[in-house]
Amino acid sequence: MSNVNVFAVKTLTQKEYFSSGHRACQGCGETLAVRLVHKALGRDVVVASATGCMEIVSSPLPLTSWEMPWIHVAFENAAAVATGVEAGLKALMRKGKIPNKKIHVVGMAGDGGTADIGLQALSGALERGHDFIYVCYDNEAYMNTGIQRSSSTPYCAATTTSPAGSVKPGQTTWKKNMPAIAAAHNIPYVATACPSYPMDLVEKVKKAAETPGPAYVHILSVCPTGWGMPGEDIIKFGRLAVETGAFPLYEIENGRYRITVDVPELLPIETYLKPQRRFRHITPEMTEIIAERVAKEWELLKRRVEFSALD
Amino acid sequence: MAKADIEILWTELEPGCVVTEPGSSKAYRTGDWRSFRPVLNKDRCIQCGLCWIFCPDMAYAQDGEGYYESNPEYCKGCGVCAKECPTNAIGMVEEEEPEL
Secondary structure (H helix, E strand, C coil): HHHHHHHHHCCCCCCEEEECCCCCCCCCCHHHHHHHHHHHCCCCCCEECCCHHHHHCCCCCCCCCCCCCEEEECCCCCCHHHHHHHHHHHHHHHHCCCCCCCEEEEEEEEEEHHHHHCCCHHHHHHHHHHCEEEEEEEEEEEEECCCCCCCCCCCCCCCCEEEECCCCCCCCCCCHHHHHHHHHHCCCCEEEEECCCHHEEEEHHHHHHHHCCCCCEEEECCCCCHHHHCCEEEEHHHHHHHHHCCCCCCCEEEEEEECCCCCCCCCCCCHHHHHHHCCCCCCCHHHHHHHHHHHHHHHHHHHHHHHHHHC | CCCHHCCHHHHCCCCCHCCCCCCHHHHCCCCCHHEEEEEECCCCCCCCCHHCCCCCCCCCCCCCCCCEEEECCCCCCHHHHHHHHCCCCEEEEEECCCCC
């Protein structure tokens, strides 16, 4: 744990842009991520949010937790609406109907709204090169509707639609590499972040906001309800995901890879998997398969860092 | 302060169900979900702010002396602050039923 990084938290603004009184579970990692993202972005923000946990907990009809313009749209078109807002603001500023200043447009969705349902809208938005930020809050399943598998669910994780039993080990496919898909659009900024490293997250979101053109930030949001752990452990598990290499933190700036939280030696993957209820059935053989894959991807990431530094 | 959701009638809603007051969810007190409450030991507190930054319910705020105190109206009692406190200055104490 990089203490220098963590102890600078007092330099962040005291102002909250996401209010108390939201109805998220005790110890919700996604709320924490939303809070930190909007701390980084400040006041001049318009948010388009796909359906998901964050929509349910933050806007039960007569009330809202948002301190800025926020619109709820369908599951599949958060990115499309965000780009429409961006184009609309640009037109209004050109015609002099609103003052000319920088307004950040944010599209936000969970992993289902990004990797499964909203993928084509996101791909179109990234390809058209709108100046907006897309934030994916990845809790690795459809937690809002009762923990169904998504394409972002990791291998062997038990969910209600991928139950573990004597035949199947739980989820039978690997986690979709969403940051790599975003990076393949050759956009100026892609990053992965985790609220367990708050300054790292804030820095990346600020960088994404300052980048002209589309930026994609993928945030691991630990979900105590769906992953099966006490709510007090969310920060610890976020940290373990990074330290075991299950979710490496890196950024891709104009094609250049950089690992932002370096892990000199990866911890054994069991320390991250075993205490979670969704992985409690895994056998040493399954752990071996996962460990091999994680080590390989970590090596590949390091190679990419070296390779992209060459040119 | 906004009205609680049960006090708002459907006739008072804006067209399109637009919510015009930002942050009106403050009217909904999540503090009564709690079964454990965080208690700060000021002798051990170094005012690092980790409890404040890691609170998913935005319950922590700095008081006049610089200590971070949780707001019992919103704290859901998840215990993240107690777990992450580097000096163990925060303890979780079980809530008791009020005597009638």
